Amino acid sequence: MRRAAPLALLAALGAAPLAAQDSAPCGGDFGTFLQGVEAEAVASGIDPATASAFVAGLGPDPEVIAADRRQGVFQLDFLTFSRRLISQDRIDRGRAMADRHATTFDRIEAEYGVPRGVLLAFWAFETDYGAVQGDFGTLDALATLAHDCRRPELFRPQLVAAAELFAMGEIDHATTGAWAGEIGQVQMLPADILENGRDGDGDGRIDLKGSAPDALMSGGAMLQALGWRADEPWLVEVTVPDGLDWASTGLNHPRPVANWAAAGVAARDGALPGGGPGTGLEARLLLPQGRNGPAFLAYPNFDVYFEWNQSFVYVTTAAYFATRLMGAPIYLAGDPDPGLSGEQMIALQEKLVARGHDVGGVDGILGERTREAVQVEQQRLGLPADAWPTPALLGAL
Known part of the structure; x- marks a missing residue:
């Protein structure tokens, strides 16, 4: 999982705990673990004195482990999840933000090919447009998760990347953010900041917490690096015929858009993007709650969402919300069969x-x-x- 449940999302949904899991750390003695991190930081080119100062202030945070085990929000179905997270107020504020930062969004679309609705949706879900950025100690959070047994392969490299930012003077032991170590208004991990941090407001520094242009430009650069394809859709609501071959649906069954059109799949609003001859676009028919619920065609750009967060319900909701911010109507909810608890x-x-x-x-x-x-x-x-x-x-x- 690239990113965890954002703080703004958890606050909106009321996180419930997952089933009990073993929370015993797998990293052994924490001091010995830090010695290894210090050696790895020095091996990456960081001055030994700086690496020593970096690890000297680190300590485990049990609240981080508690938060990591508290991601039961992803057990919700798509309709419930999206209805709780998307409100008219959040749409209105998103469109107001689009107007306020129109120049920045114009630059992002020109340089990275990422539509404003896509970044607005992430901005809303991650931090409620910058209002809820988290008050966890960033470095302690990363150290805690790198030492813990659940996902050290994800967080150990992020901790070393944080050491690089520390050496550059970009973060320190007072830096705060989300419980999983993400920083700023669009919640970026240290390695992503090193690679894709951008000075969007031209003041000579990258301030992902205080500068919306910096955060948005950095998010656009990261999405492009993750494979976003300019001038292509990501998710389109469709209607489907009753007699469709349901076994052909799902993210593991791509087909040319023209084939979906020939099978009776139609855009709910306008023509199917990429459905003309010679476009070469493929898409997958996504039925988040089965054949009697909402239906979407998911295009290649939809896969980029899974590089941001691997939760199916989060990704689908974020992609749908982006279309709403760009003017799409509310989905046809249908009458899905009852799901499972x-x-x-x-x-x-x-x-x-x-x-x-x-x-x-x-x-x-x-x-x-x-x-x-x-x-x-x-x-x-x-x-x-x-x-x-x-x-x-x-x-x-």
């Missing part, structure tokens, strides 16, 4: 794992791997293979 989802994942499926962890979260496994079992059982798990499927398994 968190406990039922865990039971389903256990059954899928027992059948040999890799669901990416039994966590009660309907991620893309779980959806793919559900679709396979739906096909096997002769059920509509729309990747939406229901009590009927759980009973059949």
Whole structure:
């Protein structure tokens, strides 16, 4: 997971804990761990005295571990998640921000090809347009997560990158941010700041916390580096015919847009982007809550969202919100079949794992791997293979 649940998102949704997990650290003695970090920092080219000063002030933060285990918001279904997170007030403020920073957004679109709605949605979800940036000690948070057993492979490099920013005078032990070590208005990790930090307001420094132009330009640069393709869509709401082959849906089934059009898939608002001859664009038909709920075509740019955050429900909501900020209508919610509770989802994942499926962890979260496994079992059982798990499927398994 590239990024964790943003603070503004957790505040809006009211985070519930996930199932209990072993929280014992895997890094051994914390002091010995810091000695290794110091040696790694020196090996990366940081002055030994600076590396020593960097690790000298670090300590574990149990509140960070508690926050890391408290990401049950991702167990919510798409309709619930998006309705709680997207309000008319948040849309209105986003459009006001687009007007206020129009010059910056014009530069971002010209230099990086990222539409303003995409960055506005991240800005809103990550920090509520800069208002909720977090008060965790950034360096302690990174050290805690790098030492912890759950994702050290993600956070150890970020801690060393933070040492580089420390050596440059960009951050210090008083720097604060999100519990997972992200900094600033669009919540960037240290390695991303080193690679993509930009001086958007021209004052000669990169201030991701206090300068919206700096934060937005940096976010645009990062999205381009992650593979954003200019002048292409990311998500388009569609209508689908009743007789569609549901097994052809899902993020693992790309097809040319023209093929989707030939199968009766139509844009709800206007023509399907990339549906003309010679465009070469492919898309996946995304049914977040099955064949009776909202339907979207997800284009290649949609994949970039998963580089920002690997939660399926967060990514889909952020991509949809970006289209709303760009003028798209409210989705057609439809009448989805009832889904599963968190406990039922865990039971389903256990059954899928027992059948040999890799669901990416039994966590009660309907991620893309779980959806793919559900679709396979739906096909096997002769059920509509729309990747939406229901009590009927759980009973059949």
